[in-house]
Amino acid sequence: MQLVGIVGSGSTITYVPIIVWDRVEHLAKEEQLVIIDDGKRGIKYLGILRNARRYEPFLSAYRRTSYVDNPALADAGTLPHTSAYAALVGTLESRAIGEVQLPPNPGSKVYVVEGAADLGISLGEGLIIGSHKYSGIEVPLDPYWLPYHLAVVGATGTGKSRLVKALIDEVLAKTGYSLIVFDHTGLDYARFYPDRVVEASRVVLDVSLITDLMLERSGLDARTYDPYFITAVLYYIYRELPPELRAEVFGSESTTAQRGLVSSGRGSDLRSFLSRLDRVDYEKLMAVMSRSPVEWSRERFKEAVSEIARSFSTKESVRVRLGVAVDIKLGEGFFRSLSSRDLLPSGIVDEALKKRLVVVDLSTEELVIRRYVVASVVSELWRRIEASRKPVNTVVVVDEAHNYACRYCGGAKSAIGRIAREGRKWGLGAVLVTQRIIDLDPDIRGNINTWFFSKLQTPSDFSELSGYMNLAGISEQSLAVLGSREFYVAGLMNPLRIPVLIRVREVE
Ligand SMILES: Nc1ncnc2c1ncn2[C@@H]1O[C@H](COP(=O)(O)OP(=O)(O)OP(=O)(O)O)[C@@H](O)[C@H]1O
Numbered sequence: 184m185q186l187v188g189i190v191g192s193g194s195t196i197t198y199v200p201i202i203v204w205d206r207v208e209h210l211a212k213e214e215q216l217v218i219i220d221d222g223k224r225g226i227k228y229l230g231i232l233r234n235a236r237r238y239e240p241f242l243s244a245y246r247r248t249s250y251v252d253n254p255a256l257a258d259a260g261t262l263p264h265t266s267a268y269a270a271l272v273g274t275l276e277s278r279a280i281g282e283v284q285l286p287p288n289p290g291s292k293v294y295v296v297e298g299a300a301d302l303g304i305s306l307g308e309g310l311i312i313g314s315h316k317y318s319g320i321e322v323p324l325d326p327y328w329l330p331y332h333l334a335v336v337g338a339t340g341t342g343k344s345r346l347v348k349a350l351i352d353e354v355l356a357k358t359g360y361s362l363i364v365f366d367h368t369g370l371d372y373a374r375f376y377p378d379r380v381v382e383a384s385r386v387v388l389d390v391s392l393i394t395d396l397m398l399e400r401s402g403l404d405a406r407t408y409d410p411y412f413i414t415a416v417l418y419y420i421y422r423e424l425p426p427e428l429r430a431e432v433f434g435s436e437s438t439t440a441q442r443g444l445v446s447s448g449r450g451s452d453l454r455s456f457l458s459r460l461d462r463v464d465y466e467k468l469m470a471v472m473s474r475s476p477v478e479w480s481r482e483r484f485k486e487a488v489s490e491i492a493r494s495f496s497t498k499e500s501v502r503v504r505l506g507v508a509v510d511i512k513l514g515e516g517f518f519r520s521l522s523s524r525d526l527l528p529s530g531i532v533d534e535a536l537k538k539r540l541v542v543v544d545l546s547t548e549e550l551v552i553r554r555y556v557v558a559s560v561v562s563e564l565w566r567r568i569e570a571s572r573k574p575v576n577t578v579v580v581v582d583e584a585h586n587y588a589c590r591y592c593g594g595a596k597s598a599i600g601r602i603a604r605e606g607r608k609w610g611l612g613a614v615l616v617t618q619r620i621i622d623l624d625p626d627i628r629g630n631i632n633t634w635f636f637s638k639l640q641t642p643s644d645f646s647e648l649s650g651y652m653n654l655a656g657i658s659e660q661s662l663a664v665l666g667s668r669e670f671y672v673a674g675l676m677n678p679l680r681i682p683v684l685i686r687v688r689e690v691e
């Protein structure tokens with residue numbers, strides 16, 4: 184513990200002006216932990232040094248003095264000194280940190296904390312993802328608040344994903360929570376846990392999503408073309424399924440259709456399909472598709488769609504457009520990407536609950552499918568909660584969350600929004616990682632109770648942050664100079680009540 188100065192006049196229970204001892208001025212760095220020893224009252228305070236400034240009594244930048252006419256006067260000598268202030272964390276009691284009730288006395292000595300021994304108390308147990316930047320004291324994060332959600336924000340390259348990797352390891356080692364990690368890039372988490380990776384390209388897509396993809400890819404007007412695609416998709420699946428599975432999903436053939444079976448071949452296939460259309464069990468369909476993955480071929484789909492178009496007695500122009508869409512706009516690659524899907528969202532949840540960690544590699548999929556996967560896995564968690572009325576004790580990690588938790592992110596946003604609003608009751612927490620806070624939907628960001636933030640991408644993010652929490656004197660400028668791996672932690676998981684600067688441990 185090193186003496187760095189004394190308390191100046193005008194302290195409050197949150198804010199303490201400090202006159203820095205000139206000889207050790209270099210030790211009084213912003214974000215240092217300091218102990219203020221109010222010997223007269225026998226109270227010790229813990230604070231964080233902020234806003235250090237260098238002053239000189241005669242060199243006021245706002246008053247006209249002789250220096251204006253003669254800058255060389257400064258060579259004759261100046262009388263600089265440093266002042267700073269401490270944002271108070273609390274009082275140091277025998278075992279814990281107490282509440283500040285009296286402002287520290289002016290003249291009290293101020294010491295810089297150089298290690299855990301100086302504190303004399305323990306900050307408790309918790310998840311350790313790094314230590315305070317200067318003192319090296321480990322900052323334990325209280326896992327009780329995991330289902331109250333946390334967010335990690337910072338400009339690109341600040342180390343957000345590595346921070347979350349450290350957090351994942353701590354959650355696995357020290358809590359009973361399971362984790363489902365959505366890896367947007369496939370580069371951030373999958374490589375750390377190769378035996379826990381599930382490829383999103385294996386997830387079974389539902390009929391309406393496949394239709395939406397076709398409409399989006401082909402650029403055809405949904406109002407006109409939706410009926411053709413959706414019926415054709417279902418018809419295609421109907422034709423591809425082995426007969427016994429077909430009966431499971433589409434019911435057995437109706438007698439009217441059987442009576443129509445005069446001629447064999449595709450025509451009768453279509454008639455029997457159409458007669459069973461109202462009886463499809465879509466949940467069973469998903470299960471059946473996972474057991475017996477449908478292989479998609481451009482050619483066979485084209486057949487299906489033209490049969491459907493003919494049966495709807497469609498104009499030629501519509502039929503031509505459908506053909507162009509299938510052959511050119513969608514193409515072979517699109518159909519290949521629909522094939523070989525054998526995994527249901529419930530399978531991912533099962534895996535997570537059994538092995539405690541699943542990393543869903545979303546990187547191969549287009550955004551619509553990525554969002555669908557996130558939405559359907561989260562919905563599955565909700566189904567389980569609704570069925571059992573018991574906590575699931577699971578944390579859902581969404582990196583590059585602006586793609587999933589934004590205002591217009593559709594089903595993914597709704598699913599994450601529900602976690603943000605109701606997850607705490609069911610042990611379901613969200614960890615959202617993004618470059619800009621304002622890209623998260625306001626309903627979601629308003630429900631986040633622990634924030635990690637570093638150098639920010641935009642100034643509006645800073646005002647957004649200050650709207651959610653007391654930043655205790657942290658300025659936009661002090662964020663701008665943070666290095667990689669340096670994050671403030673603020674909110675419920677922080678043991679210190681005011682934001683504290685940590686350096687994330689080495690994650691390799
Ligand atoms: N805790 C750490 N340990 C070791 N290296 C780190 C750590 N944090 C960051 N790095 C280094 O910085 C690089 C960027 O980190 P990371 O990918 O976590 O940044 P990011 O904030 O997630 O960036 P982006 O917004 O682009 O996703 C890493 O590849 C790594 O080299």
Ligand SMILES: [Mg+2]
Nearest residue numbers: 343344371582
């Ligand atoms: Mg990242």
